[in-house]
Amino acid sequence: MDLRRVRYFLVLAEELNFTRAAHRLHIAQPALSQQIKALERDIGAPLLERGSRGCRLTAVGEVVTREAGELLAHADASHQRIRAAVSGRQGQLCLALTRSARGGPVDALIAAFRTRHPDVDLVVRTGWTAHNITELLAGRLDAAFVRPPLDIAGLECRHIAREELLVAVPANHPLARERRITRSHIATEPVILWPRENAPGMHDLITRQLWPAHGPRIVREEPDDEQLLLSVAAGTGIAPVPEGRARALRIPGVRLKHVTAPRPTVDLALAHPPADATPALHGLLSLVGTLPGPSAAAPSTRP
Structure with missing residues (x-):
């Protein structure tokens, strides 16, 4: 399939008018019409229904429109990799x-x-x-x-790198007033965490450091730190979060607390x-x- 014809067709599919599409492509209208007819021969089916006021896509034309964008994206990426190799880029x-x-x-x-x-x-x-x-x-x-x-x-x-593990608590939680919190403070608190299968080693490390006796009382699992902190802000529970990520997100309604020694880290x-x-x-x-x-x-x- 001629990719130039596919590009022409995508412009025509946006305009649904040969005159406007040809103007955008900087080619003559008869030349555009010939290229589209050649593409239809390649595919083996009409892509457009032509009328006096313009044209509209056939069922096959709609499929080609959806697929052509991805096809051209892959082609462009391949072209860039080839050009990189030709110009001596280092892989x-x-x-x-x-x-x-x-x-x-x-x-x-x-x-x-x-x-x-x-x-x-x-x-x-x-x-x-x-x-x-x-x-x-x-x-x-x-x-x-x-x-x-x-x-x-x-x-x-x-x-x-190594960074401290903080505990995020709701702004209206009694622990929000503490300068540092202890493990006994959070022993029975409802906890929000991400699924263990995302990073089993880190999940178990957090549990051992913060809830060494019996593990956390997990009440909700969230897919990422941002959703986790939003749940904390809503008052669902508390959550352990690496310091860098917690401070970068800056979720309103959340207070970040240090834990007393031994300092938990990830x-x-x-x-x-x-x-x-x-x-x-x-x-x-x-x-x-x-x-x-x-x-x-x-x-x-x-x-």
């Missing part, structure tokens, strides 16, 4: 973020990589730790930010396959140790 790096660690050292690391390696096509996605691990093991990612500990063989983990790591790292991945890993202060990386270890 591609597929990287996944974890939803609970946006900003801070993650953004700093990505910004540094883009600056140092402008010729690498950096493809960034976002997912939960468990999903990112699945994509890594399937070979669809080069590296991913995750929340350890991980009970997975076949991956290396490079420590990125880690952030960069997971990647242990061997066959691409030059682009080596470039990313070389920047991990340059992060300042408490975000500086520990040596690479198997999880």
Whole structure:
């Protein structure tokens, strides 16, 4: 199928008028008509019903309109990758973020990589730790930010940062008046958390640190930190949240509280396959140790 004809057809499908479509495409109207007829021959069915005041899409034309946008998007992406190869760009790096660690050292690391390696096509996605691990093991990612500990063989983990775990409470809750809260304060409080399957290691670590005796009394599960904090603001319960994410979201009606010693913490790591790292991945890993202060990386270890 001629992609140029598909592009012409999409403009015509928007205008439903050959004169206006030809004007947008900067071609003569008879030439546009010939290209559309040729596309109809390629497909084997009429795409338009022509009339004196314009045209309208046939049933097949409507299907082609829906599918053509995705087809052209894939074609454009492929074209960009080919052009990158021809112009000598240094490959591609597929990287996944974890939803609970946006900003801070993650953004700093990505910004540094883009600056140092402008010729690498950096493809960034976002997912939960468990999903990112699945994509890594399937070979669809080069590296991913995750929340350890991980009970997975076949991956290396490079420590990125450690941050304090805060407890979010409703603004009108008695605990909102406390300077610091104790584990006994929250032992029987209703708790909001995300599903354990999103990051089993982090989920269990939080439970051990904050509810060591009998575990939390979970009353609701939310898919992400923003929804979790909105539920706290509504008075549903309290919730443990990494400090960076909690302060970045700034949800009204929520108070963030430190917990008395021992201070609960969660880690952030960069997971990647242990061997066959691409030059682009080596470039990313070389920047991990340059992060300042408490975000500086520990040596690479198997999880």
